[in-house]
Amino acid sequence: MAKYDVDEVKLRQLEEYIDSIEQKEGALIGVLYKAQEIFGYLPKDVQLFIARKLGIFAAKVYGVATFYSYFTMEPRGKHVINVCMGTACFVKGADKILEEIKKELDIKDGNMSKDGLFTVDTLRCVGACGLAPVVMVDGKVYGRVKVEEVKGILDEYRE
Numbered sequence: 323m324a325k326y327d328v329d330e331v332k333l334r335q336l337e338e339y340i341d342s343i344e345q346k347e348g349a350l351i352g353v354l355y356k357a358q359e360i361f362g363y364l365p366k367d368v369q370l371f372i373a374r375k376l377g378i379f380a381a382k383v384y385g386v387a388t389f390y391s392y393f394t395m396e397p398r399g400k401h402v403i404n405v406c407m408g409t410a411c412f413v414k415g416a417d418k419i420l421e422e423i424k425k426e427l428d429i430k431d432g433n434m435s436k437d438g439l440f441t442v443d444t445l446r447c448v449g450a451c452g453l454a455p456v457v458m459v460d461g462k463v464y465g466r467v468k469v470e471e472v473k474g475i476l477d478e479y480r481e
Contacts, residue, residue, distance in 0.1 A: 326367040332360050333371065340375045350376060350386055354393055363394045399434050399441035401479045403459050408447030410454040415469070419455050420444065422472040439480065 326333060339356050343349050353376065357368050364387050373380040387393045405411075405420045423442055427435040434441045450456050453465025457475065464475055 326371055328361065328365055328367050328371075333368075336360050336368070336371070337375065340372070346376050350378065350383065351390075354383070354387055358393060363397050365395070397434065397438075399439050401440050401460050403440055403442045403457065404445045404448070405442070406446075406448045406450070406454070406456040406458075407444045408451065408454075410451035411447075411456055414454040416455040418469050419457060419467050419472060422469045423457075423476070426473055426476055440476070 336353075336357050339360075340346070340349075340353055343353070350372070353372055354364065357372060358364055361368055369383045369387060370380050373383045376383075387395065403423060405416055405423065407416050407420075420442070424430075427440050427442065429435055429440075429442060433443055445458075448456050448458065448463070450463060450465060453463070455467050457464045457467045457472075459475065459479060464471075467475070
């Protein structure tokens, strides 16, 4: 096996998964899901490994990984916070909620807390305008969020 700059144990786990797939053609998205589940994100070397194991071009793996918003090439925290920035949420103070989250987590640059526990992202619209402003943590929806509620929401996920 070629040398990859990633955790070898995790890479073997991914290899076992890929080897267990009988029909490799059309398996790319499923393999990317599994890889992201194992690694937490899709580093370049993992994408190259997947391309070689599936016998496809690395550009195809990269193209699929960047097309679908579920996949990420950046490490993510254990808990993912999404703040809706759609019109209704923004008008009702989503920008202030986002700033409070960043302040509470001491995030200055990027979108991951220093302890690796949280990743903070924004979404255009979650389709829950009646609950604006909306914050989602690991898919759990918090509606009509107020700045003073941010610490309590984050405390639910701190370890």
